[in-house]
Amino acid sequence: MIELRDVSYSYGGDALLSDIDLALAPGSFHFLTGPSGAGKTTLLKLCYLELRATRGEVHAFGRDAAALGRDGVAQVRRRVGLVHQDCRFLDHLSVAENVALPLVVSGQDAPERRAELDELLRWVGLHRRRDALPPELSGGERQRAALARAVIMAPDVILADEPTGNLDWEMSLRLLTLLVELNRMGKAILVATHDLNLIRQAKAQVAARVLRIRDRQLQVAGADL
Template identity: 50%
Template sequence: MIRFENVGLRYGVGPEVLTDLSFQIDPHSFQFLTGPSGAGKTTLLRLLFLSLRPTRGLISVFGRETSLIGKRELPGVRRRIGIVFQDFRLLDHLTTYQNVALPYRVIGMEESSYRADVIDLLKWVGLGERMHVLPPILSGGEKQRAAIARALITKPELLLADEPTGNVDPPLARRLLRLFIELNRLGTAVVIATHDLHLMDQVDARRLVLEDGRMEIFT
Protein backbone atom coordinates (compact mmCIF):
# COMPACT_ATOMS: atom_id res chain seq x y z
CA MET A 1 0.00 0.00 0.00
CA ILE A 2 2.78 2.43 0.96
CA ARG A 3 6.52 2.08 0.49
CA PHE A 4 9.33 4.33 1.73
CA GLU A 5 12.79 3.87 0.25
CA ASN A 6 15.70 5.81 1.81
CA VAL A 7 13.44 8.77 2.55
CA GLY A 8 14.91 11.88 4.13
CA LEU A 9 13.32 15.20 5.05
CA ARG A 10 14.76 18.54 6.06
CA TYR A 11 13.25 21.99 6.42
CA GLY A 12 15.18 24.60 4.48
CA VAL A 13 18.92 24.31 4.96
CA GLY A 14 18.67 22.78 8.43
CA PRO A 15 19.62 19.22 9.40
CA GLU A 16 17.43 16.29 8.40
CA VAL A 17 14.53 15.64 10.75
CA LEU A 18 13.91 12.22 9.15
CA THR A 19 16.80 10.16 7.79
CA ASP A 20 16.96 7.04 5.59
CA LEU A 21 13.48 5.72 6.31
CA SER A 22 12.79 2.43 4.49
CA PHE A 23 9.64 0.47 5.31
CA GLN A 24 6.28 -0.49 3.89
CA ILE A 25 2.67 -0.57 5.07
CA ASP A 26 0.70 -3.51 3.76
CA PRO A 27 -3.06 -3.59 3.09
CA HIS A 28 -5.15 -4.61 6.14
CA SER A 29 -2.15 -4.21 8.48
CA PHE A 30 -2.09 -2.61 11.96
CA GLN A 31 0.91 -0.80 13.36
CA PHE A 32 1.88 1.67 16.04
CA LEU A 33 4.22 4.58 15.30
CA THR A 34 6.03 5.51 18.48
CA GLY A 35 9.06 7.29 19.88
CA PRO A 36 9.94 10.20 22.18
CA SER A 37 8.49 13.68 21.74
CA GLY A 38 10.15 15.48 18.86
CA ALA A 39 11.19 12.22 17.16
CA GLY A 40 9.25 13.09 14.00
CA LYS A 41 6.03 11.07 14.36
CA THR A 42 3.70 13.86 13.21
CA THR A 43 6.07 14.75 10.36
CA LEU A 44 6.04 11.14 9.19
CA LEU A 45 2.22 11.10 9.27
CA ARG A 46 2.21 14.20 7.09
CA LEU A 47 4.43 12.41 4.57
CA LEU A 48 2.05 9.44 4.62
CA PHE A 49 -0.90 11.79 4.02
CA LEU A 50 0.95 13.51 1.14
CA SER A 51 0.80 16.92 2.80
CA LEU A 52 4.62 16.99 2.78
CA ARG A 53 7.09 15.98 0.08
CA PRO A 54 10.36 14.27 1.03
CA THR A 55 13.67 16.01 0.44
CA ARG A 56 15.11 12.79 -0.93
CA GLY A 57 14.23 9.17 -1.42
CA LEU A 58 11.16 7.51 -2.88
CA ILE A 59 7.61 7.24 -1.53
CA SER A 60 5.05 5.10 -3.35
CA VAL A 61 1.36 5.24 -2.41
CA PHE A 62 -1.14 2.74 -3.83
CA GLY A 63 1.43 1.68 -6.40
CA ARG A 64 2.34 5.19 -7.60
CA GLU A 65 5.38 7.32 -6.88
CA THR A 66 4.21 10.46 -5.08
CA SER A 67 6.56 12.63 -7.13
CA LEU A 68 4.48 11.70 -10.21
CA ILE A 69 1.10 12.55 -8.65
CA GLY A 70 -0.04 15.98 -9.86
CA LYS A 71 -1.88 18.58 -7.79
CA ARG A 72 -5.18 17.81 -9.48
CA GLU A 73 -4.87 14.14 -8.58
CA LEU A 74 -3.85 14.66 -4.95
CA PRO A 75 -7.37 15.12 -3.51
CA GLY A 76 -8.51 11.85 -5.03
CA VAL A 77 -5.54 9.97 -3.59
CA ARG A 78 -5.99 11.58 -0.16
CA ARG A 79 -9.62 10.49 -0.08
CA ARG A 80 -8.30 6.94 0.14
CA ILE A 81 -6.50 7.94 3.37
CA GLY A 82 -8.29 9.01 6.55
CA ILE A 83 -6.45 11.09 9.16
CA VAL A 84 -7.29 11.95 12.77
CA PHE A 85 -5.39 15.03 13.93
CA GLN A 86 -4.22 15.42 17.51
CA ASP A 87 -6.12 18.73 17.85
CA PHE A 88 -9.31 17.30 16.24
CA ARG A 89 -9.72 20.20 13.74
CA LEU A 90 -13.49 20.20 13.98
CA LEU A 91 -15.26 23.34 12.69
CA ASP A 92 -17.02 24.98 15.64
CA HIS A 93 -19.84 26.49 13.54
CA LEU A 94 -20.86 23.08 12.16
CA THR A 95 -22.75 20.38 14.07
CA THR A 96 -21.24 16.98 14.74
CA TYR A 97 -23.23 15.59 11.81
CA GLN A 98 -22.06 18.39 9.50
CA ASN A 99 -18.42 17.94 10.54
CA VAL A 100 -18.51 14.23 9.81
CA ALA A 101 -20.29 14.82 6.48
CA LEU A 102 -17.80 17.52 5.45
CA PRO A 103 -15.61 15.29 3.19
CA TYR A 104 -18.70 14.53 1.09
CA ARG A 105 -19.90 18.15 1.09
CA VAL A 106 -16.50 19.36 -0.11
CA ILE A 107 -16.74 17.24 -3.26
CA GLY A 108 -20.32 18.35 -3.93
CA MET A 109 -22.22 15.17 -3.18
CA GLU A 110 -25.97 15.38 -2.57
CA GLU A 111 -26.88 14.92 1.09
CA SER A 112 -29.43 12.26 0.24
CA SER A 113 -26.59 10.01 -0.98
CA TYR A 114 -24.62 10.06 2.30
CA ARG A 115 -27.02 11.03 5.12
CA ALA A 116 -27.77 7.44 6.18
CA ASP A 117 -24.06 6.54 6.19
CA VAL A 118 -23.20 9.53 8.40
CA ILE A 119 -25.96 8.74 10.88
CA ASP A 120 -25.00 5.06 11.04
CA LEU A 121 -21.33 5.92 11.62
CA LEU A 122 -22.19 8.42 14.36
CA LYS A 123 -24.21 5.74 16.11
CA TRP A 124 -21.30 3.29 15.70
CA VAL A 125 -18.89 5.66 17.51
CA GLY A 126 -21.47 6.41 20.21
CA LEU A 127 -22.51 9.90 19.05
CA GLY A 128 -25.98 9.12 17.75
CA GLU A 129 -27.53 11.37 20.38
CA ARG A 130 -25.01 14.17 19.81
CA MET A 131 -25.16 14.61 16.04
CA HIS A 132 -26.86 18.02 16.19
CA VAL A 133 -24.54 19.44 18.87
CA LEU A 134 -21.81 21.99 18.09
CA PRO A 135 -18.19 21.01 18.94
CA PRO A 136 -17.78 23.54 21.81
CA ILE A 137 -20.50 21.63 23.67
CA LEU A 138 -18.83 18.24 23.20
CA SER A 139 -16.46 16.69 25.71
CA GLY A 140 -12.87 15.92 24.75
CA GLY A 141 -13.70 12.27 24.19
CA GLU A 142 -16.75 13.13 22.08
CA LYS A 143 -14.65 15.47 19.93
CA GLN A 144 -12.13 12.70 19.46
CA ARG A 145 -14.81 10.26 18.33
CA ALA A 146 -16.28 12.88 15.98
CA ALA A 147 -12.83 13.40 14.44
CA ILE A 148 -12.44 9.64 14.02
CA ALA A 149 -15.89 9.39 12.39
CA ARG A 150 -14.98 12.17 9.94
CA ALA A 151 -11.81 10.29 9.02
CA LEU A 152 -13.76 7.09 8.47
CA ILE A 153 -16.78 8.38 6.56
CA THR A 154 -15.20 7.96 3.11
CA LYS A 155 -14.27 4.34 3.96
CA PRO A 156 -10.49 4.89 3.62
CA GLU A 157 -8.09 2.11 2.78
CA LEU A 158 -5.61 3.56 5.28
CA LEU A 159 -6.29 5.37 8.56
CA LEU A 160 -3.64 7.56 10.23
CA ALA A 161 -4.24 8.67 13.83
CA ASP A 162 -2.00 11.14 15.68
CA GLU A 163 -2.14 10.48 19.46
CA PRO A 164 -5.85 9.56 19.27
CA THR A 165 -6.02 8.67 22.97
CA GLY A 166 -3.81 11.47 24.27
CA ASN A 167 -6.67 13.62 25.62
CA VAL A 168 -8.98 10.98 27.08
CA ASP A 169 -9.14 8.87 30.23
CA PRO A 170 -8.00 5.21 30.23
CA PRO A 171 -11.49 3.64 29.83
CA LEU A 172 -12.22 5.80 26.79
CA ALA A 173 -8.74 5.11 25.42
CA ARG A 174 -9.51 1.38 25.52
CA ARG A 175 -12.86 2.00 23.83
CA LEU A 176 -11.20 3.99 21.04
CA LEU A 177 -8.58 1.27 20.61
CA ARG A 178 -11.35 -1.33 20.19
CA LEU A 179 -12.83 0.94 17.53
CA PHE A 180 -9.55 0.95 15.60
CA ILE A 181 -9.20 -2.81 15.96
CA GLU A 182 -12.71 -3.36 14.61
CA LEU A 183 -12.02 -0.99 11.73
CA ASN A 184 -8.87 -2.95 10.91
CA ARG A 185 -10.81 -6.22 11.08
CA LEU A 186 -13.16 -4.77 8.46
CA GLY A 187 -10.22 -4.22 6.10
CA THR A 188 -8.67 -0.79 6.74
CA ALA A 189 -4.93 -0.54 7.37
CA VAL A 190 -4.27 1.43 10.57
CA VAL A 191 -1.28 3.49 11.75
CA ILE A 192 -1.58 4.92 15.27
CA ALA A 193 1.06 7.40 16.43
CA THR A 194 1.33 7.20 20.21
CA HIS A 195 3.76 7.29 23.12
CA ASP A 196 1.38 5.28 25.35
CA LEU A 197 3.18 2.00 26.05
CA HIS A 198 0.21 0.59 27.99
CA LEU A 199 -2.02 1.13 24.98
CA MET A 200 0.42 -0.60 22.64
CA ASP A 201 0.76 -3.57 24.98
CA GLN A 202 -2.93 -4.33 24.47
CA VAL A 203 -2.50 -5.21 20.78
CA ASP A 204 -0.14 -7.64 19.08
CA ALA A 205 0.92 -5.22 16.34
CA ARG A 206 4.08 -4.09 14.59
CA ARG A 207 5.85 -1.09 16.12
CA LEU A 208 7.61 1.54 14.04
CA VAL A 209 9.94 3.28 16.49
CA LEU A 210 11.34 6.70 15.61
CA GLU A 211 14.25 8.21 17.48
CA ASP A 212 16.45 11.06 16.33
CA GLY A 213 14.79 10.89 12.91
CA ARG A 214 15.66 7.23 12.30
CA MET A 215 13.41 4.18 12.45
CA GLU A 216 13.60 0.72 13.96
CA ILE A 217 10.87 -1.84 13.31
CA PHE A 218 9.72 -4.39 15.88
CA THR A 219 7.28 -7.15 14.92
Protein backbone atom coordinates in the same frame (compact mmCIF):
# COMPACT_ATOMS: atom_id res chain seq x y z
CA MET B 1 -1.07 1.13 -0.54
CA ILE B 2 1.27 3.73 0.94
CA GLU B 3 4.94 3.08 0.68
CA LEU B 4 7.97 5.13 1.71
CA ARG B 5 11.25 4.05 0.11
CA ASP B 6 14.52 5.34 1.51
CA VAL B 7 12.80 8.60 2.47
CA SER B 8 14.56 11.47 4.21
CA TYR B 9 13.09 14.76 5.29
CA SER B 10 14.99 17.90 6.22
CA TYR B 11 13.72 21.24 7.37
CA GLY B 12 15.91 24.34 7.32
CA GLY B 13 18.99 22.22 6.68
CA ASP B 14 18.34 19.96 9.70
CA ALA B 15 17.58 16.32 8.95
CA LEU B 16 14.45 15.22 10.81
CA LEU B 17 14.08 11.77 9.26
CA SER B 18 16.63 9.65 7.38
CA ASP B 19 16.43 6.52 5.26
CA ILE B 20 12.87 5.62 6.18
CA ASP B 21 11.32 2.52 4.64
CA LEU B 22 7.69 1.83 5.45
CA ALA B 23 4.88 -0.03 3.68
CA LEU B 24 1.27 0.24 4.83
CA ALA B 25 -0.32 -2.84 3.28
CA PRO B 26 -4.04 -3.71 3.41
CA GLY B 27 -4.99 -5.13 6.82
CA SER B 28 -1.73 -4.05 8.46
CA PHE B 29 -1.66 -2.40 11.87
CA HIS B 30 1.33 -0.28 12.83
CA PHE B 31 2.10 1.70 15.92
CA LEU B 32 4.65 4.46 15.63
CA THR B 33 6.31 5.49 18.83
CA GLY B 34 9.21 7.57 19.99
CA PRO B 35 9.92 10.57 22.21
CA SER B 36 8.28 13.93 21.60
CA GLY B 37 9.94 15.70 18.70
CA ALA B 38 11.31 12.47 17.25
CA GLY B 39 9.42 13.01 14.00
CA LYS B 40 6.23 10.91 14.39
CA THR B 41 3.95 13.65 13.11
CA THR B 42 6.40 14.46 10.31
CA LEU B 43 6.31 10.82 9.20
CA LEU B 44 2.51 10.83 9.19
CA LYS B 45 2.50 14.06 7.18
CA LEU B 46 4.77 12.40 4.62
CA CYS B 47 2.26 9.54 4.42
CA TYR B 48 -0.72 11.80 3.71
CA LEU B 49 1.34 14.06 1.47
CA GLU B 50 1.16 17.23 3.53
CA LEU B 51 4.98 17.22 3.35
CA ARG B 52 7.16 16.24 0.44
CA ALA B 53 10.17 14.02 1.04
CA THR B 54 13.48 15.79 0.45
CA ARG B 55 14.96 12.47 -0.65
CA GLY B 56 13.57 9.06 -1.54
CA GLU B 57 10.20 8.08 -2.93
CA VAL B 58 6.69 8.10 -1.53
CA HIS B 59 4.11 6.05 -3.38
CA ALA B 60 0.42 6.35 -2.63
CA PHE B 61 -1.94 3.81 -4.18
CA GLY B 62 0.59 3.08 -6.89
CA ARG B 63 1.25 6.72 -7.77
CA ASP B 64 4.51 8.56 -7.21
CA ALA B 65 3.71 11.40 -4.81
CA ALA B 66 6.37 13.63 -6.34
CA ALA B 67 4.46 13.60 -9.62
CA LEU B 68 1.10 14.47 -8.08
CA GLY B 69 -0.38 17.94 -8.42
CA ARG B 70 -2.68 19.42 -5.79
CA ASP B 71 -5.73 17.71 -7.31
CA GLY B 72 -3.85 14.41 -7.27
CA VAL B 73 -3.02 14.92 -3.58
CA ALA B 74 -6.71 15.63 -2.90
CA GLN B 75 -7.63 12.35 -4.62
CA VAL B 76 -5.15 10.47 -2.41
CA ARG B 77 -6.48 12.10 0.75
CA ARG B 78 -9.98 10.90 -0.06
CA ARG B 79 -8.61 7.39 0.36
CA VAL B 80 -6.78 8.18 3.60
CA GLY B 81 -8.62 8.82 6.88
CA LEU B 82 -6.87 11.16 9.30
CA VAL B 83 -7.34 11.50 13.04
CA HIS B 84 -5.42 14.37 14.61
CA GLN B 85 -4.79 14.89 18.26
CA ASP B 86 -6.39 18.34 18.00
CA CYS B 87 -9.11 16.92 15.70
CA ARG B 88 -9.19 20.02 13.44
CA PHE B 89 -12.91 20.59 13.10
CA LEU B 90 -14.78 23.47 11.55
CA ASP B 91 -16.26 24.98 14.69
CA HIS B 92 -19.19 26.65 12.92
CA LEU B 93 -20.48 23.30 11.65
CA SER B 94 -22.33 20.68 13.72
CA VAL B 95 -20.82 17.30 14.55
CA ALA B 96 -22.85 15.64 11.79
CA GLU B 97 -21.76 18.27 9.25
CA ASN B 98 -18.12 17.89 10.26
CA VAL B 99 -18.29 14.13 9.99
CA ALA B 100 -19.97 14.42 6.57
CA LEU B 101 -17.42 16.99 5.35
CA PRO B 102 -15.33 14.51 3.26
CA LEU B 103 -18.54 13.46 1.47
CA VAL B 104 -19.53 17.08 0.82
CA VAL B 105 -16.17 18.16 -0.60
CA SER B 106 -15.96 15.11 -2.84
CA GLY B 107 -19.49 15.61 -4.18
CA GLN B 108 -20.74 12.33 -2.70
CA ASP B 109 -23.22 13.92 -0.34
CA ALA B 110 -26.20 12.12 -1.84
CA PRO B 111 -29.31 11.62 0.35
CA GLU B 112 -28.75 7.85 0.53
CA ARG B 113 -25.41 8.51 2.24
CA ARG B 114 -27.24 10.25 5.10
CA ALA B 115 -28.30 6.83 6.43
CA GLU B 116 -24.62 5.81 6.45
CA LEU B 117 -23.83 8.97 8.38
CA ASP B 118 -26.48 8.16 10.98
CA GLU B 119 -25.14 4.64 11.28
CA LEU B 120 -21.60 5.90 11.65
CA LEU B 121 -22.57 8.39 14.36
CA ARG B 122 -24.32 5.58 16.19
CA TRP B 123 -21.20 3.38 15.83
CA VAL B 124 -19.02 5.98 17.53
CA GLY B 125 -21.75 6.75 20.07
CA LEU B 126 -22.43 10.33 18.92
CA HIS B 127 -25.90 9.99 17.39
CA ARG B 128 -27.42 11.99 20.25
CA ARG B 129 -24.80 14.72 19.81
CA ARG B 130 -25.10 15.08 16.05
CA ASP B 131 -26.30 18.70 16.20
CA ALA B 132 -23.78 19.85 18.81
CA LEU B 133 -20.96 22.17 17.78
CA PRO B 134 -17.37 20.89 18.22
CA PRO B 135 -16.53 23.26 21.11
CA GLU B 136 -19.44 21.71 23.04
CA LEU B 137 -17.93 18.21 22.87
CA SER B 138 -15.75 16.52 25.49
CA GLY B 139 -12.24 15.36 24.52
CA GLY B 140 -13.42 11.78 24.01
CA GLU B 141 -16.38 12.84 21.92
CA ARG B 142 -14.12 14.98 19.74
CA GLN B 143 -11.75 12.08 19.11
CA ARG B 144 -14.63 9.78 18.23
CA ALA B 145 -16.10 12.41 15.91
CA ALA B 146 -12.67 12.75 14.28
CA LEU B 147 -12.53 8.97 13.82
CA ALA B 148 -16.02 8.99 12.28
CA ARG B 149 -14.94 11.71 9.86
CA ALA B 150 -11.80 9.74 9.04
CA VAL B 151 -13.73 6.61 8.05
CA ILE B 152 -16.84 8.03 6.37
CA MET B 153 -15.25 7.79 2.91
CA ALA B 154 -14.44 4.12 3.61
CA PRO B 155 -10.72 4.87 3.24
CA ASP B 156 -8.14 2.18 2.65
CA VAL B 157 -5.69 3.66 5.14
CA ILE B 158 -6.28 5.32 8.51
CA LEU B 159 -3.58 7.50 10.03
CA ALA B 160 -3.98 8.64 13.62
CA ASP B 161 -1.68 11.12 15.34
CA GLU B 162 -1.82 10.76 19.14
CA PRO B 163 -5.54 9.97 18.99
CA THR B 164 -5.71 9.20 22.70
CA GLY B 165 -3.52 12.07 23.83
CA ASN B 166 -6.38 13.91 25.52
CA LEU B 167 -8.40 10.90 26.63
CA ASP B 168 -8.74 8.99 29.85
CA TRP B 169 -7.91 5.29 29.83
CA GLU B 170 -11.48 4.08 29.44
CA MET B 171 -12.08 6.35 26.46
CA SER B 172 -8.69 5.37 24.97
CA LEU B 173 -9.68 1.73 25.07
CA ARG B 174 -12.99 2.54 23.41
CA LEU B 175 -11.19 4.33 20.58
CA LEU B 176 -8.71 1.48 20.25
CA THR B 177 -11.59 -0.98 19.94
CA LEU B 178 -12.96 1.08 17.04
CA LEU B 179 -9.55 1.08 15.32
CA VAL B 180 -9.19 -2.67 15.78
CA GLU B 181 -12.66 -3.16 14.27
CA LEU B 182 -11.64 -1.11 11.26
CA ASN B 183 -8.42 -3.11 10.90
CA ARG B 184 -10.44 -6.32 10.87
CA MET B 185 -12.36 -4.83 7.94
CA GLY B 186 -9.06 -4.76 6.02
CA LYS B 187 -8.04 -1.16 6.61
CA ALA B 188 -4.36 -0.35 7.03
CA ILE B 189 -3.88 1.47 10.33
CA LEU B 190 -0.93 3.59 11.46
CA VAL B 191 -1.18 5.10 14.93
CA ALA B 192 1.47 7.49 16.22
CA THR B 193 1.45 7.38 20.02
CA HIS B 194 3.70 7.50 23.02
CA ASP B 195 1.12 5.59 25.10
CA LEU B 196 2.86 2.23 25.65
CA ASN B 197 -0.05 0.84 27.66
CA LEU B 198 -2.30 1.38 24.67
CA ILE B 199 0.17 -0.46 22.44
CA ARG B 200 0.34 -3.41 24.84
CA GLN B 201 -3.45 -3.51 25.03
CA ALA B 202 -3.70 -3.45 21.23
CA LYS B 203 -1.17 -6.25 20.80
CA ALA B 204 -3.40 -8.45 22.87
CA GLN B 205 -6.18 -7.98 20.33
CA VAL B 206 -4.46 -7.64 16.97
CA ALA B 207 -1.15 -8.47 15.24
CA ALA B 208 0.25 -4.98 15.44
CA ARG B 209 3.77 -4.06 14.41
CA VAL B 210 5.45 -1.48 16.60
CA LEU B 211 7.90 0.94 15.03
CA ARG B 212 10.06 3.43 16.82
CA ILE B 213 11.84 6.54 15.59
CA ARG B 214 15.26 6.83 17.10
CA ASP B 215 18.09 9.04 15.87
CA ARG B 216 15.96 10.07 12.86
CA GLN B 217 15.61 6.48 11.73
CA LEU B 218 12.76 4.01 11.85
CA GLN B 219 13.34 0.82 13.82
CA VAL B 220 11.20 -2.12 14.71
CA ALA B 221 10.63 -2.04 18.45
CA GLY B 222 11.54 -5.23 20.25
CA ALA B 223 11.01 -6.68 23.66
CA ASP B 224 12.34 -3.52 25.29
CA LEU B 225 9.06 -1.78 24.53
